[in-house]
Amino acid sequence: MSEARRVRATRWGLVLAFLALIEIIPRLGLVNPIALVPLSEMVWQLWLLLKDGTLADHILRTLTSIVAAGALAVVTGLPLGVALWRLETTRRILQPYLTTYYAIPIFAFYPLFIAIFGLGSMPVIIIAWAWAVVAIVLQTVIGLDAVPPVLVKVGRSLRLSSWRMFTRIYFPAATPHIFTGFKLAASYTVIGVIASEFIQAEKGVGFFVGFSYNNFAIQNMYAAILLILVFAVALNSGLLALERKLYGRQG
């Protein structure tokens, strides 16, 4: 077996072993049955919840918020990144603040937005957007900074207008970094939306987890957690695979 295959086989072996443990430990009664549910019951319960439509509304709400916040982050983050790249002084003024931005516990702001906008999608989308947008801004600046000078010289010697310089040289050359920004933004958006819903909301998959927990519906809680984990891991692996395929490098 080649090393790559051995690595993959071992990884899957470990993952399967972990899943098997989640199945076996509660079945053997090693933990309190209200603490952990066997994996097969989580899957079955998730299937039931999906089939009878209990989760449909929550999933719809969560996905809508994720798409809205993600789209908003792209639409605002790209222009802000380009502007910051052009405005050297502004960028240097903001740099220490941008570097510390992700140190701020953003979820503390969530109650403030609930107080202003009321319970609903709005505060959720704002939190998720605020967390995702800065990753796009930073990666856009980094990407545009990293454009090889040779490409810029080619553009100059072709006497491209500054608009064309941007659309034909700078932007395409910066896309690998910008894609990394999108990838980060995607996982930040998902975390932002689901975590906010969990903290306080009236709908959404994150809300459903907390709601089930508070009502001792442990099976429902684990079913929803399972759905969230599968979704987050699938999205992340999908974007990572896409990035490798497009740009042939590891994020």
Added chain:
Amino acid sequence: MTAQRTTILIGQAAIPLVLLALWQVSAMLAGDFYIATPADAFAALDRDWFFDSLGATLLAAFVGFLIAAAAGLWIGVTLGLTRFWGKVLEPVTLSVYSIPKVTLFPIFLTVFGFGLGSKVAFGMFHGIFPILIIAMNATREVNVVHLKVARSLRLSRTQTFKQVIFPSIYPSLLTGLRLGFSLTLLGVILGEMFASRAGFGYELVEAITLHDMPRMYGIVATLVVIAFVVNALLLRWEQAASGPRRAVAAR
């Protein structure tokens, strides 16, 4: 050049004032039912609970961070040295890093109980991943020749770590620790919001329940200041360790 430097320094010093002014103006526009003014928020930070909460939150964050740092460093270096296991587990750690961890909080609550245990564990769970991932990647970059020299000098594992690995990964490790501390603080605050009778997270939830706007804004502002100050100190240390290189991190 010096004129530009002055502009930048003045600009950087002005940012907090600009934010404060924006806060004041939005409070005046929105009214004190929605947004408390900075003065009211500051006045609401009552000596009765403020220092107790500060102590509780910082203690939990500090303990969680120490465990995350020690465990993350140990696991990261081990995985970095054993290339096979590093390759096996890297995607797994990246996946766990990118999931919405908040939804797993009920599990922490079940295992560690209400109070200090679960919030420390939850903070640690948030903080360990950047430390582990960065330590692993930095250890892989350690010069192979240096490791061979260590082996031919028959250095013990501890000596090899102290004399060869640690000095080499130190600058990157500081980045990991900085990111790790921010996330630990976030994890602790979230833990306090759901299951604690002490700390800023708990006080924040209390203030939400009572619709005590000044206190909410006071707590959030305090958290932002703490996160910013700690991060700025760690960032300064990091930059001193790695030389005058530009430090723009998207995470």
